[in-house]
Amino acid sequence: MPRLLNLRPRGSHRLLLGLIPILLLAMLYFAAAAARHAVNPSDKILPTLGAMVDQVHTMGFKVDPLTGKIPMLADTLASLSRLGAGVGLAAATTLILGLAIGLVPVVRAGLGPLVATLAVIPPIAVLPILFIVFGLGETSKIVLIFVGITPFMVRDLAAHVAAIPEEQLIKAQTLGASTWTVALRVALPQALPRLIESLRFSIGPAWVFLISAEAIASDVGLGYRIFLVRRYLAMDVILPYVAWISLLAVAMDFALASTSRGLFPWAHGKRSR
Amino acid sequence: MTALSFHDVWVEYGDSVILERLSLEVKAGSFVSVVGPSGVGKSTLLRLVLGQEAPTKGRILLDGEPLHAEPGPDRGVVFQRYSVFPHMTVLKNVMFGLECSGRRAGARAEAEEMLRRVGLGHSLASYPSALSGGMQQRLALAQALITRPRILLLDEPFGALDPGVRVDMHVLITELWREHGLTILMVTHDIREAFKLGTRVIAIDKRRHDPQAPHRYGSTAVYDFPLDKPDAVPPDGFQELAARMAKAS
Numbered sequence: 001m002p003r004l005l006n007l008r009p010r011g012s013h014r015l016l017l018g019l020i021p022i023l024l025l026a027m028l029y030f031a032a033a034a035a036r037h038a039v040n041p042s043d044k045i046l047p048t049l050g051a052m053v054d055q056v057h058t059m060g061f062k063v064d065p066l067t068g069k070i071p072m073l074a075d076t077l078a079s080l081s082r083l084g085a086g087v088g089l090a091a092a093t094t095l096i097l098g099l100a101i102g103l104v105p106v107v108r109a110g111l112g113p114l115v116a117t118l119a120v121i122p123p124i125a126v127l128p129i130l131f132i133v134f135g136l137g138e139t140s141k142i143v144l145i146f147v148g149i150t151p152f153m154v155r156d157l158a159a160h161v162a163a164i165p166e167e168q169l170i171k172a173q174t175l176g177a178s179t180w181t182v183a184l185r186v187a188l189p190q191a192l193p194r195l196i197e198s199l200r201f202s203i204g205p206a207w208v209f210l211i212s213a214e215a216i217a218s219d220v221g222l223g224y225r226i227f228l229v230r231r232y233l234a235m236d237v238i239l240p241y242v243a244w245i246s247l248l249a250v251a252m253d254f255a256l257a258s259t260s261r262g263l264f265p266w267a268h269g270k271r272s273r
Numbered sequence: 274m275t276a277l278s279f280h281d282v283w284v285e286y287g288d289s290v291i292l293e294r295l296s297l298e299v300k301a302g303s304f305v306s307v308v309g310p311s312g313v314g315k316s317t318l319l320r321l322v323l324g325q326e327a328p329t330k331g332r333i334l335l336d337g338e339p340l341h342a343e344p345g346p347d348r349g350v351v352f353q354r355y356s357v358f359p360h361m362t363v364l365k366n367v368m369f370g371l372e373c374s375g376r377r378a379g380a381r382a383e384a385e386e387m388l389r390r391v392g393l394g395h396s397l398a399s400y401p402s403a404l405s406g407g408m409q410q411r412l413a414l415a416q417a418l419i420t421r422p423r424i425l426l427l428d429e430p431f432g433a434l435d436p437g438v439r440v441d442m443h444v445l446i447t448e449l450w451r452e453h454g455l456t457i458l459m460v461t462h463d464i465r466e467a468f469k470l471g472t473r474v475i476a477i478d479k480r481r482h483d484p485q486a487p488h489r490y491g492s493t494a495v496y497d498f499p500l501d502k503p504d505a506v507p508p509d510g511f512q513e514l515a516a517r518m519a520k521a522s
Contacts (some may be wrong), residue, residue, distance in 0.1 A: 165355035170323060171413075172358075173344035175370035175420055185369070189360040266360050271403030272396075273362050 047236035055236045071225065072244070079210060079222040080248070082138060086145025087199065087206050093146075094153040095188075095195055101154065102161025103187050104179070112158070119151035124212060131217065141213040148209040149202040153195070160194040161187050193267035196260040203252050207245065275337070276301040276424055276456040277322065282331035283491070284317055290491035291317050295331070297475065297494060299424075304450055304457045306471030308464055309478050310517050314492040315460045318477065319428050322458060323348060336423060346374065349422030353429040356413035357401045363388060363412055364397040370420040384419060391415045391445060407438035411445065418453060427459035431466065443470060464515050474498045476514055 009017050033046040047055075060072035067074070100107040101115065127144055134140035164187060172182045214223030222245055229237045261268050277299040284292040291314045299305050309315050320326050321333060327342040334340065335347060350356070357366050367384040371377075388394055391411040393404075401409055410430055417425060430446075431439045447470060450457055461467050467474050476496040483489050496514070 167352040167355035168358060170325065170344050171350060171352070171356055171416070172369070172373075174323070174346060174348055174350050174422070175416070176346035176373035177369075181373055186358060264360070266400040266402065269402070270400065272399040 044233040044235055047239065051236040052240050055234075056240045059237060059240075072241075074220055075222045075225050075241075076244070076248070078218075078220040079214065082141050082214075082221070083145065083206055083210050085138075086142045086210070087149070087203070089142065089146050090150040090153060090202070090206075091195060091199060093150055094157050094198070095191065097154045098157025098195070099161055099183060099187055099191055101158035102164075102191070103183055108158070108162070115151055115154050115158075119155055121151075123148035123209060127213065127216070136217040141210065141218070144213045145206050145209045149206050152205075153198045153202055156198045157191055157195055161191050164190060189264075190267075193260050193264040196256050200253055200256050203249060203256075207249060211245075274301045275299065276303075276335070277458070278334045280332045280334070282321070282328045282333060284314070284321065284326070285329045285491070289488035292321075292328075292477075293491035293493055295493045299456065299458065301456050302454055304455075304470060304472045305459065306467035306474045307458065307460045308462065308467045308474060308476050308514075308518065309492065310514070311462060313477055313479065315462075315477055316428070319426055319458070319460050322424070322426055323350060346370075346420050347423045348426060349417035349420065349424070350426045350428065351410065351413045351417050351430045353432045357409055357416060359401050361400075362397065363393055363399050363401070363404070366401065366412055367416050367419050370416060374420065384415075387415045387419050388412075391449075405438075406434050407442060410434065410442060414446070414449065418449065418455075421453075424456045424458060427457060427461075429461055430459065432461070432463070439466075446470065462518060464518060468500065472500055474500060478514060 029046070030049065033043075033048050036043045036046050037048060056072075060070065063069065064071050097111065097115070101111055102108070123144060126147060127140075130140040130143050130147070134143055168186060169182060172186050177185070210221075211223030211226070214221040215227040218224040222241055226238050226241050265273065275298050277297075279295050279297040282292060282295040283290065295318075307315055307318060317326070321328060322340070324341055324343045324345065332339060341347075344350075358369065361369065364381070364384055367387055368380050371380040371383065385394070385397065388397060391414055393408060393411055393415065396404065396408065401412060404412065413430075427446075431442050434442060443466070446457075449455065459467075459470065474496070475494050475498075477492045478495045479490050479492050480495055481490045
């Protein structure tokens with residue numbers, strides 16, 4: 001019998017091992033829900049699967065006569081467009097600032113301390129300022145996501161670009177490259193896979209900031225809906241919404257990872273084009 | 274004809290002297306090996322020629338013109354590691370230099386020809402990570418030579434390679450040196466390599482030593498052997514330097 005340390009599950013065994021805790025948790029939940037409903041058929045805290053399916057049907061596939069829209073679709077579109085705008089703005093800023101700070105010593109000396117300082121401010125603490133300055137509309141939510149994730153990403157990318165071996169930068173110059181050419185053809189291509197990696201890490205915090213902003217001031221959005229129905233203890237809406245948000249997050253992560261593998265094969269250990 | 278010349282060059286950092294009174298003339302077409310114990314200023318010498326730093330005092334001339342204190346296309350370089358771009362294929366790595374100088378027409382054919390010459394004709398579409406250490410240095414050489422630099426600087430270029438591969442690289446660099454009529458300045462800590470490849474070996478070391486303040490005296494060229502004379506014999510002091518280098522490495 002080998003040591004536990006050396007037992008390596010493969011293939012279907014590995015899949016099965018991964019499924020077990022998930023199935024156990026699900027079984028535990030449905031057993032508890034059934035037990036509660038046996039005592040009190042109108043229990044709201046642990047809704048049954050049937051109740052949740054009903055709610056998904058109502059929220060996700062029927063038009064709300066009050067607004068003329070399908071609530072879950074409208075919430076998803078509103079949240080995703082805020083998230084997209086915030087994250088997109090953050091990525092563009094990160095690319096420009098991270099490259100400049102990482103590559104150009106003068107810019108690093110000028111902007112490095114400022115970015116380091118901004119990075120330690122808890123973004124939620126400035127949310128009131130954003131509401132005051134940008135109002136309660138879309139802008140303040142997008143700016144919160146932007147403020148929340150950009151400083152971290154800029155620092156990460158700048159550190160990555162600054163870690164490009166000096167030999168490469170010297171070599172490029174001996175081949176006749178200007179600062180601009182080094183930035184575009186040596187630093188930028190090596191920064192892009194790292195930017196995507198950094199985006200994957202930032203999607204989680206971006207959702208946190210989005211849902212926080214929507215919880216406080218909004219009239220549509222996934223975070224808004226969860227906090228709205230909380231008043232009615234509507235766990236049968238909250239749980240499917242949380243599952244839906246998780247699914248969206250996983251899909252984004254997958255999309256980013258496969259984009260990086262497709263566009264930058266050299267960064268993922270591929271040996272030739 | 275003199276390709277590169279040092280006139281009474283000093284390099285000081287604060288009150289420590291790295292190089293002092295260094296005067297050298299490197300003839301066009303020569304293959305100069307620079308040896309010396311580690312930490313003695315060999316790399317500083319190379320950084321000076323590359324333009325990564327400027328001398329505190331003295332002048333460096335390249336083809337009679339004062340050296341531009343910034344890396345430029347007149348000086349090619351191959352480092353021990355990290356010389357090639359990991360995100361470009363082998364072919365793109367070599368084409369980069371031609372594209373920087375605005376030559377696009379014929380760049381591909383010229384780069385392919387150069388790669389075939391160094392033995393990488395079958396790896397055009399590979400990324401450097403797929404190449405062995407020796408092949409990466411072949412690529413670095415092709416990349417540096419494609420822009421026809423006036424002087425080629427080699428910084429321990431074969432130091433990280435296996436002995437067998439190193440011998441192959443010695444053959445390649447000697448052939449390329451002859452074919453292209455290159456002027457080469459190579460820094461190495463391998464004395465046998467220095468004597469095998471060079472037409473001239475220069476040893477850098479401290480001439481004076483103050484035990485109370487070792488940093489107050491810098492290094493300079495202590496030995497200079499032209500090897501094109503068939504009867505070039507290392508003087509007595511060289512054995513002592515060789516022993517110190519062997520101990521340091």
